[in-house]
Structure formats: C-alpha cells, structure tokens
Amino acid sequence: MSASVYIRPLSLSHSPQSDPGEAVRIAGGLACASRFALLVREGGRITSQRVLSAQALPEAIAMLPDALALEAGAQWAALRKVHAPIGCGERLLRMDQPGVMGILNVTPDSFSDGGRFLDKPDAAIDHAAAMIAAGVGVIDVGGESTRPGAAAVWEGDEIKRVVPVIERLSAMGAAISIDSRRSSVIAAALAAGAHIVNDVSALRHDPRSMEIVAASGAPVVLMHAPGGADNLHADGHYTDVVLDVFDDLRARRDACLAAGIAREKIMIDPGIGFGKSLADNLALVNALPLLHALGQPVLFAASRKRMIGALSSEAPAHQRLGGSLLLAIRAFEAGCQMVRVHDVAETVQAMRVWRGLRDAALTDFSLVGED
Template sequence: MKDASACQDSEFLLKPVAPALVAGAPFLPLAGGPYGFSRLLVTLLDGDAPVAMEQVSVGQLAEWRADLDPALLEKFDSRLTALTAPRPPMTIPGRAMPLGFGRPMVMGIVNVTPDSFSDGGRFSDVDAALAHGQALIDAGADILDIGGESTRPGAKPVWEEEERQRIVPVIEGLAKSGAVLSVDTRKASVMEAALEAGAHIINDISALTYDDRALAVAAASDAPVILMHAKGTPQTMQDAPVYDHVLAEIYIWLLHRIAACEAAGLGRERLMVDPGIGFGKTVRHNLDVINGLGALHSLGVPQLLGVSRKRFIGALSAEEPAGDRLGGSLAAGLAGLGLGVQILRVHDVRETVQAVRVLQGLAASAVMEQGIDAGR
C-alpha cells in the first residue's frame, strides 16, 4: 500500500473490522455513534477495482499514513474523517425540529399499490393506507415512506398520473398527523406532486437517474433525498446480476451520485444513501454488502438500510413467503445497526421499534459499564 502510486481515479474504501460498543481509545467511532473500531481494512481502488489492501490498527494509523503519497494522504484523511464523524441533524422543510441521528430511526412502509411483493395490495385503497400509516405512527415509526409504484423484481413501470393519484390523497391525509413523510418514487412529476401534498423527503431507488428532470426537481426543493443503488431496472435487475467487487462498486457509484448532486446544487447536508439490498444483487451480493455496511460511512452521509422481508431472507432459511420473514428481517436490521446504520426501512414497525429499543438499552448499559471500568 505504501508503495502504491496515486492514480488519477484512485480512491480509498475503509472497512472497519469487527465494530463493537466502545468507550474511548484505542477505538475510533463509527459515524460518531456508540460503535467503534480498533482495526481498519484499507483498500486502494483504481476506479472501482481494488489494487492494494492492508489491515491497520488504530494505534498504527499515524505512523502508517505518514508514508502515504501526498495525494493519497489527502484522500485517506478525507475518507477517515467522513467515516468517524457524527452525522449532523438534517433540516426538514416545514418542520421546526430537524431529523436527528443521535439514535437509530425506524421508517415504516406504506405501499399504496395493488401488487406489492410484501402485502399484496392490502393498502392500495386510500382509507386503508391512511389507517395503516396511522397505525405505524402509533407503533413508533419516526418516518413514513409512501410509494405508489411497486419496484419488486419483474415489476412494470406505472403511469405517472396513476402513481400521483394513488399517493397524493394518502400524503395529504397523513400530513395532518404531523409525521415526517417520505415519498418513494423515481419520477420528477410525482416528486413535485408529493412535496406539494406535504411530503418532506424524496426516496428514489434510482438515485435521481431514472427521470431526466429528477435531479433538478430535487435540487430546487428543500427536501432531503435518499440515493439508492440499484443495478438495472425492476424488470431486469435480478436477471443474473454480476459484480467484480460488489461493495467497492456500490461505494464508488454512490460517491459519484453524491458528487453529481452537489454539482447540481443539492448539498451533501441534504443527502442520505441506501445500498439497495435486493436491487440487482444475488444472495451472496446482499450478504457481502450487509457485512460491509460500515465502509459506506466513508461517504460522509447518513445511511438507510432496507432488508425487511427481502427474498434473501427466505433463501437463507426455509423459503418462507414475504409475510413470514420477521425474524430474518430483525436479524439483518440489527446487524446493520451494529455497523452504524442510522435508519431502518421496515414493514413490521412495532416489532422493529421494540428490538431497536432493547438494543439501545443494552448499548447504553455497556458503554456506561465500560466508562466506569475505565475510571477505576
């Protein structure tokens, strides 16, 4: 690594090794949260291809970085700062309170579609969707994500006007509850209608690439934006997806999307990322990405994880249908929280909130105990 020369497209992928609950040295914090790491797997990338890899302890970092080429040193320091720094609160338009990342948040899913993979259109009626959304709020959801187009594998696009008609009445109704609302869409006109109806956040599975107007619409609004990685479209994404280095490729792709947003006037302080579990990824790809979620904090923005009821859970278990994957959803979601993820996007809000609160209680107790032990 130290002998590697800086390439024009060189970049660092920094993967924390075995993050754990920590209090003080010799650990560094992961995205400013309660989890930290004492070792770092440093990979030098040329484009999105690894060219050198080395594991370094936190105690060795000062000596290790001193021998880096100056151009590489600047990039390394920038990525390490992004990896360890806390995520500042995010302003939400129309709300006095910002979105804070001092604790994990739960985003509840409201699918206003007749063909959802998980709930089979149970909430495609406006009244049913409103009742479901309110139930998720009562169950402890911090955010509601409202979508009118299924993006399950093989799904076909929905006409824009039909998508607007599905979600606008639901957003207008739920906006009265005072909840933070996200619109799950990849179409610019639907984004505009949803924001006007009361949505606060744009959640785009194409990271503002599907619609030529989407980036400009998002930039012109005050709304935070979630950029998700997907390979292909819902119609084609599971047709034997191939990666040479899945985590590195997703990392570089999201890095470029963040840069494109900033160039368009959409500031980093308004951005979040989602690695897109199940969107153009095999079971092995999904597992590699989940295990590598800590590395994506080097992007320097909050991270959302959507594993709820995903197909890979059934593949690892007994091929249960989507509605019977609660246990696997909780296991994968809590694993993500242990890797610093700030938001879980889920169907089963009540159960997830309970699991998150127990995890928080355990974490607080462990950190307090470590602090007491350190002071003896």
Template sequence: MKLYHRPIILSEPAPDALPLAGGPCQFREVAVCQRNVPSFIVPASDLPATILARLTAPRALVAGLSMNHPRIMGILNVTPDSFSDGGDHAGFQDAVTHARRMQQDGADIIDIGGESTRPGAGTVPQDDEISRTAPVIAAIRAQSDIAISIDTRKAAVAQAAIRAGAGMVNDVAAFSYDPGLADVTAQSGLPICLMHAQGDPATMQDNPVYDDVLLDVYDFLESRITLALAAGIARDRIVIDPGIGFGKTQGHNLALLRNIALFHGLGCAILLGASRKRFIGTIGGGSDAKSRMAGSVAVALHAATQGVQILRVHDTFQTKQALALWAAISGAESR
C-alpha cells in the same frame, strides 16, 4: 490506486475508541481495501484527517430527525402489486390508517410509494402514481407531524408529494431514471436518499454481475453524490442506500451487509432496506414474504451494530422492540 476505508466496529466501548458518524458505535481500527488486493488493517489514528473526519463527523438531521441512533422508516406501499404487501394498503383509508398504526408502533418516518419496484415490475404512469400517493400524504400530514418520505423515481411525483407535505425524497434510481428529480430536490431544500440499483425493476434480477460488488456500489454512490452536489444539493442533505436486492444475488446482498460500514466513508447517513426480501426466506425459511419478519429484524439489528442510521422496514413494532433491547443490553442508549 484508490483506497476504501471500512471502520471495524467494536463490540464494547473503549476509552481510546472513536465515535462512528456521531452515533453509538465506536471503532479504533480500519480495514483498508483496494481492488484486486487483499485488505489490511491500520489504526484509525493513522488515517488522513479528511478521511477520519468523514468517518467520525455526526450526520446532519434528516427530515428533522437526529441521526445519533437508528431511526425506523415504515414502509407504506399504496400499490396493488408490491412484493410483500401489494394491495394491503392500496385503498385511501387503509393507507392512512396503516401510517398512523406504524407511527404508534415506533416509526420515525413513513415512506410512501405508488410504484412497485419488486423484481419484474413494470413502470406506473406518473399520473397514477401521483393519484395514489399525494392524497394519502396530505391526509397523514393533516393528522400528524411525522416525517414523510416519497418513494419515487419521477420528478413530477416528487413535486406533488412535496406540495402535499412530504419532507424527504427516496429515489431508488439515484436520479438515473429522471434527471429532473435532482432539480426538484435541490429547489425543495429537502433531503434525498440515493440508492444503488443495477438495471431497472423489470430486468434487474436476470443475471446481475459485478467486478467487486462492494466497491462497485461504493463508486456508483460516490458518483451520484457528486452529481447531486453539482445540482445544488448539499452533502448533509444526502442519504445513501446500497440497494439490497436491486440487481444483486444472495451472495452480493451478503457481501454488502457484512461490509456495510464501508459506506460511512461517503460522509452521508446510510439507509438500509432489506425488510422481507427473498434472500431472508432463502436462508432462514419463509417462502411467503410476510413470514420473514424475524429474519428481517435480525438483518436490521446487524445494521444497527454497524452504525446504519435509517432502517426501512415493514414490521415497525418488532424492529423498534428489538432495537430497544439491543440498546439497553449493549449500553448504546447511554452513549
């Protein structure tokens, strides 16, 4: 039976602990999980060498950025209908100005998307998506050397973005919408984020069901990594995202967040995009997406304590501030 390994993160550093993925978090025990069987805990020293190496090895640079501490990916939706900020930055100059503001506020990466993937959203024609994103990317690149990611499911959109200056691809469909995106990414030599989603945006929240959400998402991402490797994309260029809110109930989201350290076993950097999502308002209050900043920061901090390397957020300054305080208080900044 297949075994899955979730490192149990220590709240304080210990001399006999192991580093998690080369970052500030440490562990010395691992929860071993199986399908339909209760998990059990073993010392990390008892793990096979290959598994231990996956959990401890420092992650490669992503878009030129070290993964030895949490990085902030600022969200820039140049769309009229995104769930939180649709229309806020749809204009060219508004988009460029907001990107610069997020960089000043602490963003390490700007993630630019021209197609909303909110629940119920329809598909945007690729020419429209290109016209929304490529000019903005080119303008940002002309003014700054900040890392830029293109958030798209489509090969042609990614190609145009790469020509304009994007240095990373973020595919919420993990090559399942447009298989040609794998070849584009492979040929570019850029990093790719592969995200799990059940269904497409139009229907994904209708009635999502899993046998075991944690292990089902893990297996899906493992299979997409295998596909990416076959396409010529090296593992050290792959980032994975469990896809909070993409075909998941509140219970599914919480299960993934509680156990997100499991995904370190895939040997890739982890990206988390939970900012302002509906479950935050349901649990903490805030019917309007923009009122969910504090809850979003709380989720981001939890992810940081579990070794997540990239936090995709709307509220860049608030997240940066919270991370700085967490690092100073916990001592993570000196590890």
C-alpha cells in the same frame, strides 16, 4: 488505470471503553470500531491491504501517494463525522442514533403487501397511525412496485395513489418520504406535504428529478441499483460488489453535489436485493460500516426481502419477521441511521432493547483493567 482507496471499519465494539484507547465512534453514533482495513484497488483488483488501529491509521494514510492520501483523509474524517439532524417540517430526525422508516405501499403488486392499501385511504391512514403510535420516525409512501418483473406505472396513476395519502399524513404531522423515481410524482408529493425523496434510481431515472430535489431543498435518499430505466435489477455484474457499490454511490453523491443539492441533505442506501445475488447481499450487509466513509447517513432496507427467504427454506414474504429483525439489528450495530421496514412495532421494540444495551455498555467500566 487510476487507483482507489477505501477505509473499512473492522472489529466493531459496544463502546469506546470496550477497547481502551483504541475504539472510535463511527459517524457520531452508537457504533464503535477499533481496527480498520486500509485498501487500495487498481484495475478492479485489491493491490494493498493493511489492518490498522485508529492510532496508526493517520500515519499510514500520510504515506500514500498524494491523490490517494487526500481521498483516504477525507474518508477518515467522514467516518468520524457527526451528522446534524435532518428536518422534516417541524420534526427533526436525529442522526446520532438509529431510527425506523415505516413502509406504506399503495400499490396492487408490491412483493409483500401489494393491494392491501390500494384505493383504501382509510385503511392506509389507520396503518400509518399504528406505525406512528409504535414509534416510527418516517413513513415512506410508495405508489409503484420495484420488485423484479413489476410492470411500470403511469405517472398519473402513481400521483393519484400517493397524493391523497400524503395529504392526510401531513395533516397528522407525520414525517413523510415519497418513494418514487419520477419527477412529476416527486414534485406532486412534495407539494402535498412530503419531506424526503427516496429514489431507488438515485435520481438517474428521470433527468428532472435532480433539478426538483435541488430546488426544493428536500433531503434525498440515493439507493444503489445497477440497472437502467427499464429494469433496475439488470446489469448486476460486479468485480467486488462492496467496493463497486461504494464507488457508484460516491459518484451519485458527487453528481448531486454538482447539481446544487446540499451535502447534509443526502442519505445513501446500498440497495439490498436490487440486481444483487444472495452472496452479493450478504457481502454488503457484512461491510455496511464501510459506507460511512462516504460521509452521508446510511439507510438500510432489507425488510422481508428475498435473501431472507433464500436462507430460511423459501419462507414467503409474510413469514420473514425473524430474518428482518436480525438484519435490522445488524444495521444498528453497523451504525446505520435509518432502517426501512414493514414490521414497525417489532423493529422499534428490538431497537429500543438494543439501544438500552448500548447505553448500558457506555457506562459499564467493569471490563476496563486497572493501570
């Protein structure tokens, strides 16, 4: 069985000068790391693990067998890659700092806000306008709940839910993503003015979706979910959830590249809560920096999710703001380029304070010792 290699950033720091001569920026953003784990896995088992400095890592990579050295070299380059902005019509989403994607569900049964905006276009637009005023980067419009046990939606109904809202948002000049796994919905949403495709099945659910996304040139978010068409939450069995999710996302990225989707148009999402236990979700959050080794911007979506309730006396979805903010901050610290949230104003405020602290750290030399 062939071996696989992974480079996982460790020892995250506030700025390069927090660890003089050692720390490097991750993905061209505001996250820095000074130590890295070089892992080799074979047959589902980690057979080699070394913790190395940024300076020692290239030599260690060169000593690997040829195929592993080639892959490790690509991951090392990807970890330091500076991502270009993503175009959304006349707007640009910067990838060198975190941004916020606001959730707008026009569904009857979404786990947190189902029914709030269904058949209420004015209320939906008012909510979107409030998110824009609060500083949201993208508004993610969804017409189907993907919570565990949710009933499937006929694509015609999904189109009728999302298209009128997208058309009005487009007229407002908003950056818009369509949260759908059906090709007909994706095509209708793009025609109505959506800019980004956010597919929880990573373009696996509908064979035509890949073709439509490739032809449109739209950016796409590939989310990890272990299940098939009937139940995205099924088959959540992992040898090592972090490395298995990494491998699955790499395979979906490569499938998109083979289908003609440009690499700079692909974002990835580890799929927190989709076919994953609490322990799985916690492991993925702690390992988020590893995903940058795939060389794609990372979207993180854990807002109000079940893992927060499980860690806070079963707090209901509408009482999970504190946990949602903490997870968003962890995503910022891990270098994630986008967080998808319900509570936009609070998350943007937290992000701005966090960004202020990082900016201050970049110019604070008081901790740097003299030669």
